[in-house]
Amino acid sequence: MNREEQVSQVQLAVESESGLVTANAYPQGLEPIGRGRSAAVFRLRDEPDKAVKIFHPDFTDMAEQEITVYLKLGATKYYPQMYEYGTRYLVIDYVSGKTFYQCLIEGIFIPESAIKEVDAAIALAEEKGLRPSDIHLKNIMLTGQGVKLIDVARFLQNGDRRQWNDLKKAYYQKYIRPNFPKKIPEKVLEYIVDKYRKNELRI
Numbered sequence: 312m313n314r315e316e317q318v319s320q321v322q323l324a325v326e327s328e329s330g331l332v333t334a335n336a337y338p339q340g341l342e343p344i345g346r347g348r349s350a351a352v353f354r355l356r357d358e359p360d361k362a363v364k365i366f367h368p369d370f371t372d373m374a375e376q377e378i379t380v381y382l383k384l385g386a387t388k389y390y391p392q393m394y395e396y397g398t399r400y401l402v403i404d405y406v407s408g409k410t411f412y413q414c415l416i417e418g419i420f421i422p423e424s425a426i427k428e429v430d431a432a433i434a435l436a437e438e439k440g441l442r443p444s445d446i447h448l449k450n451i452m453l454t455g456q457g458v459k460l461i462d463v464a465r466f467l468q469n470g471d472r473r474q475w476n477d478l479k480k481a482y483y484q485k486y487i488r489p490n491f492p493k494k495i496p497e498k499v500l501e502y503i504v505d506k507y508r509k510n511e512l513r514i
Contacts, residue, residue: 312338312340314363314395314397314400314402315397315398317338317340317341317363318363318365318397318398318399318400320336320337320338321334321336321337321338321341321351321353321365322334322335322336322337323335323350323351323365323367323368324367325348325367325369330348331346331347331348332346332347332348332349332350332351332367333346333351334346334351334353337353339356340355340356340357341353341354341355341356341363342354342355342356344362344405347462349366349367349370349373349464350364350365350366350367350370350373350374351364351365351367352364352365353365354405355402355405359405360404360405361394361402361403361404362391362402362403362404362405362406363400363401363402363403364377364400364401364403365399365400366399366400367399368399370399371398371399373464374398374399374400376464376465376466376467377401377463377464378393378396378401379467380441380463380464380466380467381396381401381403381463383441384435384436384439384441384463385439387432387435388456388457388459389428389431389432389435389457389458389459389460390432390436390459390460390461390463391403391404391406391459391461392404406452406454406459406461407454407455408452408453408454408455408459409452409453410448410449410450410452410453410461411425411448411449411451411453411478412448412449412500414453415448415493415494415495415500416494416495416496416497416500417494418493419453419493420493421453421482421486423482423487424457425451425453425457425458426479428457428458429446429451429458429460429475429479430479432459432460433446433472433475436463436466441463441466441467442466442467442468442469443460443463443466443472443475444465444466444468444471444472444474445462445464445465445474446460446472446474446475446478447475447478448478448504449462477514480514481514
């Protein structure tokens with residue numbers, strides 16, 4: 312079975328409540344490992360060091376944008392490498408680690424070096440003519456080799472770095488203080504995120 316046939320067997324739907332893409336059916340060669348608002352991600356069972364990101368048919372434009380971004384980025388330690396792509400999918404590195412979001416929930420300390428690596432990743436993308444935006448807790452991975460940014464679909468849009476700048480500000484003004492809790496209950500974290508999205512929280 313080639314990749315196009317494999318992808319064609321994946322049935323995706325958007326959940327009405329969460330707005331997240333979910334896989335209703337997929338071939339045995341794929342292991343679901345993540346989902347977002349436009350795509351689902353699967354680990355390749357026969358190539359466990361790689362993953363395939365498959366976009367819902369309504370978001371093929373997002374697939375095209377993400378493919379374009381990865382082609383511009385090329386091989387770099389701060390982003391997954393893309394190996395293959397098609398109409399609404401791309402094959403990239405499987406990244407093992409914890410998102411910043413998971414680190415906060417599980418009490419895993421985020422070192423200052425990780426913050427500086429995100430800055431370096433953003434600068435590298437800008438040097439390649441991209442406009443990094445939508446950088447948040449769930450798309451920054453802390454791995455055994457450093458940091459990787461795992462969602463680049465919006466790097467072509469006219470966004471800004473407000474989210475990341477606010478996260479960095481919160482890190483230095485609050486997170487690194489000795490008395491600041493390094494482990495935050497998910498319900499509390501979701502409440503904070505929701506308030507931020509609604510512009511009801513100032514950092």
